Amino acid sequence: MARLRVHNFAISLDGYGAGTDQGLENPLGVGGERLHEWIFETRFWHEMTGETGGDEGLDNDFLAAGFTDIGAWIMGRNMFGPIRNEWGDSDWRGWWGDEPPYHQSVFVLTHHPHDPIEMDGGTTFHFVTDGIESALAQATAAAGDFDIRLGGGVATIQEYLRAGLVDDLHVAVVPLLLGSGERLFDHLGDAVHGYECAELVSSGSVVHVRMVPTR
Amino acid sequence: MARLRVHNFAISLDGYGAGTDQGLENPLGVGGERLHEWIFETRFWHEMTGETGGDEGLDNDFLAAGFTDIGAWIMGRNMFGPIRNEWGDSDWRGWWGDEPPYHQSVFVLTHHPHDPIEMDGGTTFHFVTDGIESALAQATAAAGDFDIRLGGGVATIQEYLRAGLVDDLHVAVVPLLLGSGERLFDHLGDAVHGYECAELVSSGSVVHVRMVPTR
Numbered sequence: 470m471a472r473l474r475v476h477n478f479a480i481s482l483d484g485y486g487a488g489t490d491q492g493l494e495n496p497l498g499v500g501g502e503r504l505h506e507w508i509f510e511t512r513f514w515h516e517m518t519g520e521t522g523g524d525e526g527l528d529n530d531f532l533a534a535g536f537t538d539i540g541a542w543i544m545g546r547n548m549f550g551p552i553r554n555e556w557g558d559s560d561w562r563g564w565w566g567d568e569p570p571y572h573q574s575v576f577v578l579t580h581h582p583h584d585p586i587e588m589d590g591g592t593t594f595h596f597v598t599d600g601i602e603s604a605l606a607q608a609t610a611a612a613g614d615f616d617i618r619l620g621g622g623v624a625t626i627q628e629y630l631r632a633g634l635v636d637d638l639h640v641a642v643v644p645l646l647l648g649s650g651e652r653l654f655d656h657l658g659d660a661v662h663g664y665e666c667a668e669l670v671s672s673g674s675v676v677h678v679r680m681v682p683t684r
Numbered sequence: 685m686a687r688l689r690v691h692n693f694a695i696s697l698d699g700y701g702a703g704t705d706q707g708l709e710n711p712l713g714v715g716g717e718r719l720h721e722w723i724f725e726t727r728f729w730h731e732m733t734g735e736t737g738g739d740e741g742l743d744n745d746f747l748a749a750g751f752t753d754i755g756a757w758i759m760g761r762n763m764f765g766p767i768r769n770e771w772g773d774s775d776w777r778g779w780w781g782d783e784p785p786y787h788q789s790v791f792v793l794t795h796h797p798h799d800p801i802e803m804d805g806g807t808t809f810h811f812v813t814d815g816i817e818s819a820l821a822q823a824t825a826a827a828g829d830f831d832i833r834l835g836g837g838v839a840t841i842q843e844y845l846r847a848g849l850v851d852d853l854h855v856a857v858v859p860l861l862l863g864s865g866e867r868l869f870d871h872l873g874d875a876v877h878g879y880e881c882a883e884l885v886s887s888g889s890v891v892h893v894r895m896v897p898t899r
Contacts, residue, residue, distance in 0.1 A: 482855075482893060483869030483876070484699045640697075642857070644881035644893050646869060654698030654861060661698070666859035671886040678697060678859050678891075 471609045472616045472636035473543075475626060476535030478653065479504035479641045479675075485650035486623040493551040496564060498650050504643050507675045508532060517570060527672040531639065540615025541608040542571055543601075545625030546579040549594065556583055563594065574611040576604045578625060601628050623651040631660045633682070638664065642676040686824045687831045687851035688758075690841060691750030693868065694719035694856045694890075700865035701838040708766040711779060715862050722858065722890045723747060732785060742887040746854065755830025756823040757786055758816075760840030761794040764809065771798055778809065789826040791819045793840060816843050838866040846875045848897070853879065857891040 480486045481504060488498025495501065508514050513532040515523030523529070546552075550561045563569055568590040576595050577583075583596040597604040608617040616636075619629055629635050640653065654661075668679040695701045696719060703713025710716065723729050728747040730738030738744070761767075765776045778784055783805040791810050792798075798811040812819040823832040831851075834844055844850050855868065869876075883894040 482881075482895075483872075484867075642891070644884050644895070646872070646876035646879060646895075648872060648874075648876035652699075657698075657861070657863060659863075661861035661863035664861060666697075669859050669886050669888060669891060671884050671891060673884060676857070676884060676886060676891045676893075680697075680859070680861075 471540070471612050471614075473605060473619055473629065473634055474535075474539070474616050474637040474639070475619045475635060476639045477508070477532055477641055478621060478626065478639065479507075479643050480653050481647040481650075482642060482644050483646045483648065484652040484654060485647040486621065486626075486653040488647055488650040491547060491551070491622075496551065500647050501650065503645060503647075507641070507643065507672075510674075527670060527677065528641075528675055531641070531677050535618065535639070538615050539573070539618045540612025541573055542575040542618050542620055543604050543608050543625075544575060544577055544620035545622050546577055548621045548625070549575075549577045549579075554581070556581055562586055562588065568592070574608070576608050576611075578604055601625075601632060601634070605629075605634060623653050626653065627656055630657055630664075633660060633663055635664075636682065637667075638680040640678045640680070642678060644674075644676070686755070686827050686829075688820060688834055688844065688849055689750075689754070689831050689852040689854070690834045690850060691854045692723070692747055692856055693836065693841065693854065694722075694858050695868045696862040696865075697857060697859050698861045698863065699867040699869060700862040701836065701841075701868040703862055703865040706762060706766070706837075711766065713865050716865065718860060718862075719858050722856070722887075725889075742885060742892065743856075743890055746856070746892050750833065750854070753830050754788070754833045755827025756788055757790040757833050757835055758819050758823050758840075759790060759792055759835035760837050761792055763836045763840070764790075764792045764794075769796070771796055777801055777803065783807070789823070791823045791826075793819055816840075816847060816849070820844075820849060838868050841868065842871055845872055845879075848875060848878055850879075851897065852882075853895040855893045855895070857893060859889075859891070 488501035491498045510524050511529040512523035513529050569592040572591040576597050579596050586594040664680040665683045667681040670677050703716035706713045725739050726744040726747050727738035728744050784807040787806040789808050791812050794811050801809040879895040880898045882896040885892050
């Protein structure tokens with residue numbers, strides 16, 4: 470059965486998955502880009518952006534694992550774009566240019582209906598207005614024999630965690646203090662009792678933690 | 685010059701250094717004892733409690749380092765005991781029995797004066813009512829050529845961090861979710877910009893992070 474997997478979701482040592490004041494100028498919130506610097510060092514990232522070089526090793530392996538056996542994506546609307554409330558006459562097509570790195574169906578959670586957007590390279594953004602279970606069902610159908618990757622942001626992951634629907638949660642703890650923003654492990658209610666650690670390793674620059682449902 | 689060091693301060697993956705409802709029944713708060721289970725596996729702990737056996741390795745090394753070149757301790761009143769407000773006719777002498785594991789001067793921060801308490805084995809509890817700088821000055825004088833170890837709890841460490849007085853902060857991140865309690869990295873204000881990571885390693889069961897003042 471298809472599994473819902475979170476990969477490489479970076480949080481600071483003080484727990485923030487994004488900085489404050491997310492928007493067009495700061496898609497990851499103020500200071501949030503510092504959570505992702507470890508990614509730019511990896512070979513995987515270099516290849517993805519058409520460069521040579523980059524580091525192999527643990528960080529690279531975890532990054533690559535996040536794209537293995539994935540057949541569809543789910544993300545919150547803020548991960549798709551900075552537009553809030555009604556879409557209006559926006560022609561926003563995502564943060565990633567004409568050819569996003571997904572190459573498959575991406576289901577975007579929103580309260581505001583929008584026609585699907587077909588991009589170059591096989592990515593189609595579908596907009597889901599009837600909740601997280603519906604998005605998961607649609608993504609499962611689209612994924613075929615593969616798993617579903619759950620992107621961000623923080624609020625979207627929290628919704629799926631609270632509902633007990635996440636099968637594998639990989640978090641990359643970056644050893645810096647942001648001081649403010651959105652905390653990933655917050656507002657989880659009883660869901661905190663439903664997860665246990667399956668893996669805990671450090672690359673020296675980032676800690677990789679995998680939490681899975683308690684058996 | 686004597687340095688103020690925090691060692692082996694355990695926090696959960698969601699950032700809590702103690703559970704809720706700290707008191708006589710739950711000195712570490714509800715669920716807080718789960719933050720310390722990794723300690724009980726180590727050789728250092730076994731020796732400290734008069735047992736044989738126990739694991740060597742990374743966790744053991746970090747635990748031992750916390751008692752190396754230390755000449756005095758500072759702790760908050762809640763780490764000394766469960767009594768709040770006035771001492772009254774309490775004859776409380778700490779959580780650790782007649783012979784506490786400090787074997788040196790321990791400066792306890794409190795708003796309520798109390799005579800020093802001399803224990804077996806060289807530990808003397810001094811009660812400091814005029815603030816964290818005064819406690820640090822007294823501990824520095826008592827420590828001679830050695831460093832000062834800053835114990836807990838969360839609020840006490842936060843006070844010293846905000847004042848920029850911590851020279852080495854070693855936190856052990858335990859990969860479990862508590863869901864509530866007191867977060868260590870909270871209410872730090874601009875002090876978050878004053879610390880950077882000096883070490884990040886995992887034993888497989890616990891992550892050890894050392895934060896030091898930014899150069």
